[in-house]
Amino acid sequence: MYRYDDLDRQMLTDRSNEFRHQAARRLSGEITEDQFKPLRLMNGLYLQLHAYMLRVAIPFGTLSTAQLRRLAWVATTYDKGYGHFTTRTNVQLHWIKLRDAPDILDALAEVGLHAIQTSGNCIRNVTADPYAGATADEVDDPRVWAEAIREWSTVHPEFSYLPRKFKIAVTAAEKDRAAIRSYDIGLHLRRTRDGELSFEVMAGGGQGRTPYLAKTIREHLPASRLLSYLDAILRVYNRAGRRDNIHKARIKILVNSLGVEEFARQVEAEWAQIEAAEVDLPDTELARIRAAFQPQVFDPQPAVSPVFEAAKAADPEFARFARRNVHPHKVPGYAILDISLKAPGETPGDASSAQMETVADLADAYSQGEVRVNYTQNLVLPHVKLADVPAVYARLKEARLATANIDLITDIIACPGLDYCTLANARAIPVAQAIAKRFADPERAEAIGELGIKISGCINACGHHHLGAIGILGVDKKGEEYYQLSLGGSAGADAELARILGPAMSGQSIPDAIETLVETYLAHRQDGERFLDTVRRTGLQPFKEAVYAVAD
Amino acid sequence: MPSLIKLDAGSDQPRALTVQDAFVFVHDEEPIPAACDIVVTLSRLSSEGDDLLASGRRVGVRLQPSEAVEDLAYDLPRLAVVQLVFAKFRDGRPYSSARVLRERLAYQGEVRAVGDVLREQAMHMVRCGFDAFEPADGSSPEQWVAAAYRYRHVYQRAADEREPIHVERAQIASGLGHNRPDEVGA
Numbered sequence: 001m002y003r004y005d006d007l008d009r010q011m012l013t014d015r016s017n018e019f020r021h022q023a024a025r026r027l028s029g030e031i032t033e034d035q036f037k038p039l040r041l042m043n044g045l046y047l048q049l050h051a052y053m054l055r056v057a058i059p060f061g062t063l064s065t066a067q068l069r070r071l072a073w074v075a076t077t078y079d080k081g082y083g084h085f086t087t088r089t090n091v092q093l094h095w096i097k098l099r100d101a102p103d104i105l106d107a108l109a110e111v112g113l114h115a116i117q118t119s120g121n122c123i124r125n126v127t128a129d130p131y132a133g134a135t136a137d138e139v140d141d142p143r144v145w146a147e148a149i150r151e152w153s154t155v156h157p158e159f160s161y162l163p164r165k166f167k168i169a170v171t172a173a174e175k176d177r178a179a180i181r182s183y184d185i186g187l188h189l190r191r192t193r194d195g196e197l198s199f200e201v202m203a204g205g206g207q208g209r210t211p212y213l214a215k216t217i218r219e220h221l222p223a224s225r226l227l228s229y230l231d232a233i234l235r236v237y238n239r240a241g242r243r244d245n246i247h248k249a250r251i252k253i254l255v256n257s258l259g260v261e262e263f264a265r266q267v268e269a270e271w272a273q274i275e276a277a278e279v280d281l282p283d284t285e286l287a288r289i290r291a292a293f294q295p296q297v298f299d300p301q302p303a304v305s306p307v308f309e310a311a312k313a314a315d316p317e318f319a320r321f322a323r324r325n326v327h328p329h330k331v332p333g334y335a336i337l338d339i340s341l342k343a344p345g346e347t348p349g350d351a352s353s354a355q356m357e358t359v360a361d362l363a364d365a366y367s368q369g370e371v372r373v374n375y376t377q378n379l380v381l382p383h384v385k386l387a388d389v390p391a392v393y394a395r396l397k398e399a400r401l402a403t404a405n406i407d408l409i410t411d412i413i414a415c416p417g418l419d420y421c422t423l424a425n426a427r428a429i430p431v432a433q434a435i436a437k438r439f440a441d442p443e444r445a446e447a448i449g450e451l452g453i454k455i456s457g458c459i460n461a462c463g464h465h466h467l468g469a470i471g472i473l474g475v476d477k478k479g480e481e482y483y484q485l486s487l488g489g490s491a492g493a494d495a496e497l498a499r500i501l502g503p504a505m506s507g508q509s510i511p512d513a514i515e516t517l518v519e520t521y522l523a524h525r526q527d528g529e530r531f532l533d534t535v536r537r538t539g540l541q542p543f544k545e546a547v548y549a550v551a552d
Numbered sequence: 553m554p555s556l557i558k559l560d561a562g563s564d565q566p567r568a569l570t571v572q573d574a575f576v577f578v579h580d581e582e583p584i585p586a587a588c589d590i591v592v593t594l595s596r597l598s599s600e601g602d603d604l605l606a607s608g609r610r611v612g613v614r615l616q617p618s619e620a621v622e623d624l625a626y627d628l629p630r631l632a633v634v635q636l637v638f639a640k641f642r643d644g645r646p647y648s649s650a651r652v653l654r655e656r657l658a659y660q661g662e663v664r665a666v667g668d669v670l671r672e673q674a675m676h677m678v679r680c681g682f683d684a685f686e687p688a689d690g691s692s693p694e695q696w697v698a699a700a701y702r703y704r705h706v707y708q709r710a711a712d713e714r715e716p717i718h719v720e721r722a723q724i725a726s727g728l729g730h731n732r733p734d735e736v737g738a
Contacts, residue, residue: 005721007705007717007720007721008717010704010705011703011704011705011707011717014702014703014704014705015703017702018702018703021702022672031670031672031689035641035670035672038641038642039672121642121644151707151708151717151718152707152708153707154707155675155703155706155707156707156708157647157675157676157679157680157706157708157710158644158647158648158651158676158679158680158710159644159647160644160647160676161641161642161643161644161647161673161676162644235648238644238645238647238648239620239645239648239649243643243645273656275655278709279708279709281718282718282722284722285718285721285722288718288721
């Protein structure tokens, strides 16, 4: 994996010193809170309901074990002993004191972690396929390009005060595991017929109160021209994006008000005038980054592991774990192993310091020292020998990390909601917990099959409710928490926005309503259909009738 | 009236000085004062520019964030200063305007930041090609320069002379073998 060199580390030190200076100026009253706010936000520091929250960047979701252990240490030392992994593959510490923030940033910088640009109206932490470098279906390691973007976008002099936040995601596999069409810019790397790497560039995606899927503005961009093309998009947006209304300031509004053809034309016109050679990385630098992501050495393994097969035959629970959480690796005899942070009764995405330590130990012993964060708020061990999976499973089980529910009804995405967040209208975590409890029987969950429930505590949509097969949105109805259901959303290659089912309902009604939706699906399901497929085939009507007939 | 800070182009080290502002900004409704250097709005420059420039004084223009620097193209060689207004420090449009002025339109005159101009943005401004500043926060030239050059490295080229980190890396690699990554850290 990419390791920061001296120059990268000096950037972090300088950033940390700058923030220490700015925080001191704020504390002495030299600058106002209004002036300080964007500065602390660009260093990941939010003021929430009960305390400061620090959002630490995990570029392209890749963590070393030293980094994960340091996060565990910071959570123990400065917080309440846990961290929350987010839908942007960042980690949030929810109980931070402002006076500790500079020390925490120093401690993180020692292992190459930082909170740079995890908030604010700037280019945010770049995300990528969590299976990068491990999956057989990619044409290149997308992190090579994501790291190039990380460097280009860090402390960018021109693009640090954009109209609004700006998020970029990269995938190089046909199966989109990074939800790229929900991003301001989504980049899909492919090989052209003559073998050249080329990006499909999509722009204008985003969730929030006006959700849009990103639209293609260029089918084929030679990969080596990526940064100059991004420069052109950002310049058009920085100059033309709306600044008079925060709700209309994202690039999605610009793209859709101009029309995608006109937006693309403006980008091309700008790009034609950019001195691309000044911006695009030379091949030598791309080669340096690529070398950092070179595949590890994999010991040759038999494609079928007798140990793994025997464990499956002996233990049905392990067999379920193998079905749900273990995925094919590009190297025979290896597996990609998902670690669910969705144990029944737990907060989706939360991991205790002890759990982080366990995962770090397992990664060192069995996964070449690498851990990934998935936007689904789960962790990944990307390079596990099939023969080692039973041993990994046993340790995960002890740490309550062996929940076999990846992509099932209990693998719920939820934002922190009104339990933490100042923006929220309603709580998200207790709703997720109530649903998970209702469907806690793993056999039943597996019989229901793939079903993504996504919960946001407000219209900002951090819980991706627009992209849920079942989306749940918390709304405020005369001071009470209500929840609006929507159906049919997807974040993958078949991305689609969910449609609202009907009037909002109370939190207590939600588990019953989900139950009704599931029963309706099972009654209508045809061979091999996922919940999403059935909804798409039948439309909302049968589901609507079932849910609101019961409610009446 | 904020003081005017200018980067000292003649110095080897980054340096800035407080200078006397020779220019008077003339609002659209005000008459043009006699015999002094002036800065006018874009609309006044469009309507009266030729007369003003013919009067033997130095003339500059003040652009609002929504006004495009490209509209100045033909007048640029004759303009002594382009003032770019930061209506709010959060409004980042003038950074793009400054870069286009310097890098695309090759403007050599003074590019001055006016309005809500704060020290925290000094580096961004300098890197985008501003060389004169009217800080709204009372920053001294020393404080301004310290903030503008706090980072030892930069990751990208802009309108200043600084080379990005990958160029430094290549130099280190060619001169000193290679820059070994830290195996302990990450």
